Amino acid sequence: MKIKSDYFNSISKVITYYEFFGYAPSISETHKFLNCNIPKPKFLQLIKGFAKKKKIIVSNNRIAFSSKIIKRSLDQEFRANRLLKQAKPLLKLFSFIPTLRLIGISGSLSMNQLKKNDDFDLFVITKGRYIWMTRFAVLVLKKFLSYLMIYPAGRLCFNLFFSQPFLTVPKNKQNLYIGHEILQLKIITDKDKIYDDFLYSNKWIKKFFPNVHIITDKIKNNASFSERSIHTHGVELLARKIQIWWLKKTGYRYKEHLGQIWLFQEDFQDRIKKFL
Numbered sequence: 247m248k249i250k251s252d253y254f255n256s257i258s259k260v261i262t263y264y265e266f267f268g269y270a271p272s273i274s275e276t277h278k279f280l281n282c283n284i285p286k287p288k289f290l291q292l293i294k295g296f297a298k299k300k301k302i303i304v305s306n307n308r309i310a311f312s313s314k315i316i317k318r319s320l321d322q323e324f325r326a327n328r329l330l331k332q333a334k335p336l337l338k339l340f341s342f343i344p345t346l347r348l349i350g351i352s353g354s355l356s357m358n359q360l361k362k363n364d365d366f367d368l369f370v371i372t373k374g375r376y377i378w379m380t381r382f383a384v385l386v387l388k389k390f391l392s393y394l395m396i397y398p399a400g401r402l403c404f405n406l407f408f409s410q411p412f413l414t415v416p417k418n419k420q421n422l423y424i425g426h427e428i429l430q431l432k433i434i435t436d437k438d439k440i441y442d443d444f445l446y447s448n449k450w451i452k453k454f455f456p457n458v459h460i461i462t463d464k465i466k467n468n469a470s471f472s473e474r475s476i477h478t479h480g481v482e483l484l485a486r487k488i489q490i491w492w493l494k495k496t497g498y499r500y501k502e503h504l505g506q507i508w509l510f511q512e513d514f515q516d517r518i519k520k521f522l
Contacts, residue, residue: 270310326360341435345376350431365403378486412505413447
């Protein structure tokens with residue numbers, strides 16, 4: 247049986263995690279990302295008690311150790327919401343790419359937080375065997391929109407591509423940071439409810455966040471047999487060859503895993519470990 251100090255430590259870890267990125271989590275986010283299983287009513291009762299004892303600050307639906315971080319979060323939330331209104335219609339255009347199955351906002355913007363010069367980090371799921379072709383189409387459309395000076399096309403950063411049915415994050419990437427990124431995704435386009443498939447394929451996140459509910463019934467992988475094949479066709483191979491040549495030429499770091507392209511330029515996991 248957990249005692250109050252254990253619950254406080256769990257809550258502190260969530261607050262500290264978000265403090266690393268410079269903002270305060272909401273009450274519901276704090277509950278979701280706890281490393282212990284606790285009913286929501288009991289959680290609300292606990293934070294009320296901790297706030298009364300001045301162990302934490304609860305204000306404007308956010309939790310932190312400092313009122314300054316809450317104020318900063320609210321300022322960034324206002325900026326993020328304003329930019330999201332501009333970005334969503336633009337991002338919807340990418341859904342017309344036939345081989346694109348899902349597009350979601352990741353990073354700080356997915357948590358309604360945005361600093362002045364932040365990029366819009368984006369995650370894409372494609373049809374099987376079309377990952378490099380889809381990325382090529384995405385980049386061409388982005389370039390076209392940027393040429394037309396349609397804001398915020400120039401700030402869109404497509405840094406993670408998964409192809410169906412290769413939706414499971416590799417073992418060496420199954421960590422706290424990636425778990426957060428998966429659950430924080432703000433979905434813009436979701437064809438055939440593939441996000442549910444994605445969550446189901448990454449049930450490992452529950453070992454970090456036991457309060458998270460993952461739908462386990464009626465999950466089906468909509469990929470055809472041909473999409474499941476690791477063998478690719480000529481156009482896909484050409485698209486891959488051209489893009490890898492360009493990535494190497496520009497010095498852009500990337501990692502290719504079975505049916506996945508990782509283009510993160512900074513892996514926060516090690517830094518987060520030290521901070522926590």
